[in-house]
Amino acid sequence: MIIYDDAIPLEAVLEMPEKRSENTPLMIVIHGYTGYKEEVHIAAMAQMMKDLGYAVLRPDMYGHGQSGGHFHDHTIYKWLSNIMTLVDYARKELHFTEIWLCGHSQGGLAVMLAAAMERERIKGVVALAPAVTIPERARKGELFGYVFDPDRIPESFEVGEPETLGNNYIRVAQTVRVEDAYRYQGPILFVHGDADETIPVKASVEAATHFRNSELAVIAGDSHCYDFHLNEAVAAVREWLTRRM
Numbered sequence: 001m002i003i004y005d006d007a008i009p010l011e012a013v014l015e016m017p018e019k020r021s022e023n024t025p026l027m028i029v030i031h032g033y034t035g036y037k038e039e040v041h042i043a044a045m046a047q048m049m050k051d052l053g054y055a056v057l058r059p060d061m062y063g064h065g066q067s068g069g070h071f072h073d074h075t076i077y078k079w080l081s082n083i084m085t086l087v088d089y090a091r092k093e094l095h096f097t098e099i100w101l102c103g104h105s106q107g108g109l110a111v112m113l114a115a116a117m118e119r120e121r122i123k124g125v126v127a128l129a130p131a132v133t134i135p136e137r138a139r140k141g142e143l144f145g146y147v148f149d150p151d152r153i154p155e156s157f158e159v160g161e162p163e164t165l166g167n168n169y170i171r172v173a174q175t176v177r178v179e180d181a182y183r184y185q186g187p188i189l190f191v192h193g194d195a196d197e198t199i200p201v202k203a204s205v206e207a208a209t210h211f212r213n214s215e216l217a218v219i220a221g222d223s224h225c226y227d228f229h230l231n232e233a234v235a236a237v238r239e240w241l242t243r244r245m
Contacts, residue, residue: 003059005085011066012059012086013037014094015050025123026096027054028086030079032105033131034163036065041226041233045102045128048234052241055096059086061107072156072164075172076110076134083114087121102126102237105199105224109134112181112188112207124244125188126237129196129224132203138173150174182210189215189240191233193222215240 003010017024027049031042037058046056060067061082063074083101090096100123103111108130115122137143141150144165146157153171156164188211192204201218208214217236219229226233 003086003089005062005082008062008068008082010059010061010068010082010086011037012057015046015056015058017050017053017055019053020055023098024096025054025098025100026057026090026094027100027102028057028059028083028090028111030059030061030083030101030103030107030111031064032103032107032129034064034071034159035104035107036060038065039104039225041128041230042104044230044234045126045237048238049102049241052238052245054100054241057086057090057094072166073168075169076106076113076176077172079106079110080114080117083110084118087114087118091121098123100124100126102128103130104128105131106134108132109176109178109181112178112184113176115186115188116181116183119184119186122184122186124186124241125184126240127188127190127204127207128226128233129192129199130190130204130207131199132178132207133199134173135176135178138170138176143170143173178207179210185212187213187215187244189217189237191217191219191236193219193224193226193229193233195221195228196224198224 062069063071101111
């Protein structure tokens with residue numbers, strides 16, 4: 001399906017559980033930076049959630065996958081707009097009354113912030129290796145391995161062939177306040193591999209302490225995308241969700 005955020009088309013897949021009732025909950029699952037909706041860890045989480053009885057909406061975000069916009073031009077603000085559009089669409093067009101958010105990496109940071117913004121509408125949050133370090137790294141002048149003067153931001157910078165990222169990404173990231181996410185009072189689960197070299201596990205350990213209703217699952221020996229123990233990460237989310245059904 002196509003969901004429009006203003007003029008930007010977001011390509012999304014809606015998967016329904018075998019049995020749907022008026023109370024079927026919806027999980028919106030957001031991929032990470034450079035990711036897409038069909039990534040192995042995203043699809044595995046979505047399948048588990050559907051098996052538990054959730055409807056699952058998996059979009060490609062602005063500038064990623066099959067959605068509109070250019071990767072070069074994407075920012076966290078644009079992703080937040082995407083998420084709010086998805087929540088509105090789920091409520092008004094798909095008629096879901098119970099909505100959950102799940103996000104990986106940059107998507108994890110985005111769903112944390114979006115949940116605080118839409119706190120009365122979001123039942124719970126799953127933050128998979130959330131990239132909560134992006135804002136501080138942008139303010140210090142080191143992001144994605146690229147070093148720059150944070151007060152003289154270049155027009156664009158290379159983030160891997162053939163991609164470049166525009167300066168607005170950094171300008172936006174510098175203004176993002178992770179602490180704004182702490183306003184969310186609902187249940188939130190952090191799932192992080194302790195061998196993650198992209199976002200250190202200590203970032204989730206610290207972030208979890210700021211939420212009144214948080215839990216943390218550390219996956220021993222696993223990487224940023226759960227390349228080694230994906231089954232354990234999926235099981236941790238399944239167990240947490242099951243206790244809330």
